[in-house]
Amino acid sequence: MEIDLNHAVTEVEKNATCNGGCHKEQATASCVCCVPSSSSSSAVSSSSSYLELWHACAGPLTSLPKKGNVVVYFPQGHLEQAASFSPFTPLEIPTHDLQPQIFCRVVNVQLLANKENDEVYTQVTLLPQAELAGMGKELLEELGADEEGNGRTPTKTTPHxxxxxxxxxxxxxxxxxxxxxxxxxxxxxxxxxxxxxxxxxxxxxxxxxxxxxxxxxxxxxxxxxxxxxxxxxxxxxxxxxxxxxxxxxxxxxxxxxxxxxRAVRPRNGLPESIVGNQSCYPNFLSSVANAISAKSMFHVFYSPR
Structure with a gap:
């Protein structure tokens, strides 16, 4: 069972390129804005506490994109991650003629916690941006400069x-x-x-x-x-x-x-509800391909530890 901390998070304060740290995806997404339901000072303080605690549990090297960022999705890296958790390896894995690098806009970032073992993880909702593919190297350099400028560590709000x-x-x-x-x-x-x-x-x-x-x-x-x-x-x-x-x-x-x-990190910090059905893991790329074709959103899940 996964717990959604999205109600307690104002916005993720990091920029990054989404890479092979994604384990499984779903093509159906429901966008939930990362804004607390109350605008009171106590609600903002509570949000900051949850945000900082999540990052503390994730570890100091965790880097996440934020809503509105352009990131790069790597199907091959995603496939290799999913395959590492499968009890078998098929002889042929369909790639659905996906490009090796797919530019996407981050629609939503949800900070989550696995109730089975308290490991934190993230669900990132991506919207393919085919029109950015031609920009290539220039866009990647721009993303790298943006990440360097913002830094890897969010502004510390609570020293206690x-x-x-x-x-x-x-x-x-x-x-x-x-x-x-x-x-x-x-x-x-x-x-x-x-x-x-x-x-x-x-x-x-x-x-x-x-x-x-x-x-x-x-x-x-x-x-x-x-x-x-x-x-x-x-x-x-x-x-x-x-x-x-x-x-x-x-x-x-x-x-x-x-x-x-945890001292001993689980092989996979994601909930069983996400990674339990590994028998059909090669087929998730077809869902990604369908999302790209329909210009619709899809999810990737990232376990920072």
Whole structure:
């Protein structure tokens, strides 16, 4: 099952050329504009938090196009990606006489999260632009200059974030999550250190909109910040192991978010609903060819990790 974060994203702040990182496509698309339903300051802050958390989970080298960009779609790269997840390789793969490079306009970018393993991925809706094919080298150079000018990293809007690789103690069912003091004081609401055992309840929302409740306490000798009650449930339900990383982020409106980066990356971070039916993977190029012929939209899915 895939979760659509599009409601919480204002716009992807990156430019890139879409290459062989696409795994599977659909020729039928429904365009959903990447604009939050509310224009209030809290909604904008929430959108920024989700956007930054998604990129933090995706990793610092992730580069995405944004709505309106011109990108290049490579059928051969797409085919090779899809074939790598198939249990068999056919003797002949029809190419439908597609050009090796197809210029497309980005109609929509959706930031998504796989509920099966919390891996983030993207659905990009593309509209073929046959009239740009003749521009060739000049257009590619222009795209490269645009990407270089905008940079690979979006403008950081929320500095209150930390990422910790889990230890064996952090994932023990009898322990808690040890939080570095500087990180706790930066990301979590302030504790009343005048109390004998300073503590508070934290509510953090993951990429699927699910709220997790933790007990944040400052105790021990020497004293340290811990997440206790609720943490073992989170570890169990997310199947976390030592080496996985957990990210906490606090938005400007005070909302606390959390995400996960797996230590062992799944071979494919996309949901089974997208890659499960691999027996017909050679046929998706026919859908791309039909979309190009009809000048209609098609989807590609990209798993950044």
């Amino acid at each position: 974030m930390f990422c910790k690789t889990l230890t064996a103690s952090d994932t023990s069912t009898h322990g808690g999550f040890s939080v570095p003091r500087r990180a706790a004081e930066d990301c979590f609401p302030p504790l009343d250190y005048k109390q004998q055992r300073p503590s508070q309840e934290l509510i953090a929302t993951d990429l699927h909109g699910v709220e997790w409740k933790f007990r944040h306490i400052y105790r021990g000798q020497p004293r340290r910040h811990l997440l206790t009650t609720g943490w073992s449930i989170f570890v169990s339900q997310k199947n976390l192991v030592s080496g996985d990383a957990v990210l906490f982020l606090r938005g400007e409106n005070g909302e606390l978010r959390l995400g996960i980066r």
